[in-house]
Amino acid sequence: MVTTVRTSEPAGSVTGARARTPRPPRAGLIAWLRASLLCLVVPVVACTTSRGSLDRAGITPDELLAGTVLGSAGVPPAPVAEDEVLALSPQMRDFLDKHVDRKASDSLKLQQLAYAIVDADTFGLVYDDRTRTASETFHARRGNCLSFSNMFVAMARHVGLKVEFQEVEIPPDWTLDKDTYVLNQHVNVYVDLGQTGVRVVDFNIADFKTSYEMRRIPDTRALAHYYNNIGVERMQTGDTAAALSCFRTAIADSERQFSPAWANLGTLYLRAGHPAHAEAAYLQAVNANKSDLVALSDLARLYERMGDRKRAAAYQKKVIHHRYLNPYYRYELARRAYTGKDCVAAIGHLKYAIRKRPKEDQFYFLLGACYLEKGDKRAAERWLAKAQEVAATDALKRRYSSKIDTLLRGGDDHP
Known part of the structure; x- marks a missing residue:
């Protein structure tokens, strides 16, 4: 799951996120495994409308990442070390020894691993909204698409397969009567079988289509997705320090170019009552990705609440422009x-x-x-x-x- 927080709705409501009933994995699929990820839009407490000025002067990226105004100076490291995200447990190694022949061709190894995972008698999968490490996913037998991609990448590499994470551009869901949208983001696994060709392993996304644009990403960006999602989960529980630590790790892993984490960091500041810091973080998100509709929309709403209608209109115009190009x-x-x-x-x-x-x-x-x-x-x-x-x-x-x-x-x- 690639999670982006929207700031416009009251707590307890879910807008833009369409609930999807998890589908059990089907056996008999080799090249395309179905089990999935959606980008859920997480509800947060909406700010009340107020008039005032934003003074982001002097709020640097380093200051945003330090979190001093959040009372989080000296924040501990992220709750999961980076080398643990794709680490295999002894039980995972035993599973692979039992089900995958290391001397087989890459195509056969992929087939054996795929069947072993989707077969309810040997493993079985259940989709839920939690983001987990590879070993957590294996032991829980559940997770979102990023969780299952973490697990599959770790296991596939252990048996000698050449695999990479891949981002998939899923069409947004547009709700025109309220002029809102759902940002769908998805991650799956690219498998290079050499002369045999390329396969894609995708977990449980019923409406996935090969026509969707896909791009391979380095592990560092996949880690940014992981820590961004964990940060949102921690923010929802009120653990500001852990959320900050996760967003900071996500931003560092992507050389400060991962816009979803900057946008979510802005929401963390906004929830804590620091609109100027929120504005600075949203602007960093737009800096990293000028067409990030979530960050642009967040800025438009923030300026509207602060009574700065000129800048609100300017950013709303950007949103409309980018949306019309979609x-x-x-x-x-x-x-x-x-x-x-x-x-x-x-x-x-x-x-x-x-x-x-x-x-x-x-x-x-x-x-x-x-x-x-x-x-x-x-x-x-x-x-x-x-x-x-x-x-x-x-x-x-x-x-x-x-x-x-x-x-x-x-x-x-x-x-």
């Missing part, structure tokens, strides 16, 4: 336009989205439906056929075939 947001706009019978607007949004993400079958399907609604059956057939063509699996292709037949016959199978 192809999945444009797809959501297209869905709304299609529902409102404005097919011209929907087609415009979809053509932009397709230019940015040409392998998203859902974009083509909605585009075909728009042309069908306009009465252009030839164009509709072309785009619907394209949706079926780019669909990632045979099952999805068959599903599109059925949906297309229903649509073209005038049935009610619209997006």
Whole structure:
């Protein structure tokens, strides 16, 4: 789980985070293991609206990381040492000795390890929202996708497989009536099998698609994700010192370029009643990633609460600009336009989205439906056929075939 805190909602509510029922792992999967991670948006106490000035002058990154105003000078190290995150326990080594033949080919070792993990008789997996180390995940048999990725990377490397962590860009969930969104972030495992090719091991994300953008990341960034998540968990329990220590470690592991940890550090300061420090931390997040919508939104809301409407509007404009460039947001706009019978607007949004993400079958399907609604059956057939063509699996292709037949016959199978 890659966790980012939002600051706009009262405690006890969850917005932007859609609850997902954990699905049990399925046996019979080799290249793609399903069991998953979502970025949950964690509720925090909202600040009351107030007028005042922010004075971040002189608040340096070092001062933010020191946490002096939080009463956390001399904060102890993070609760888990970095070398423990991917460490194997004796029981994990015994498990690997029993289930993986070290003399086998890399492809067979991957298959043996995968089956051993997903088979409920030998191991079994349960998804939950906790972030754990590799050994904690093994012993608990549960965790989020970062937890399972930690475990799989550690075990795969121990049997000689070449693996790396990988970030996956999951489409945001847009809630347009409240103008909010869910930031989905996901981590899985990239396996290099040499001449045999590449495989991806992914745990229990039911809507994962090969069309999503993926990028391999170094262990240091994976560690930043780990400590960022643990920091949020500690912040939720009110353990400010431990949360600060974790955010500080996450930021250090990423050479101070991991924007989610800076944004969460800002929220830690805001919860403690230090808006100027929160502002400085949010600005560090934007410095690290100019398109970090969470940090930009946090700044806009902070300025609005402090009565600085000019700067609030400026940052809200940045949020709107970056959001409008997102192809999945444009797809959501297209869905709304299609529902409102404005097919011209929907087609415009979809053509932009397709230019940015040409392998998203859902974009083509909605585009075909728009042309069908306009009465252009030839164009509709072309785009619907394209949706079926780019669909990632045979099952999805068959599903599109059925949906297309229903649509073209005038049935009610619209997006």
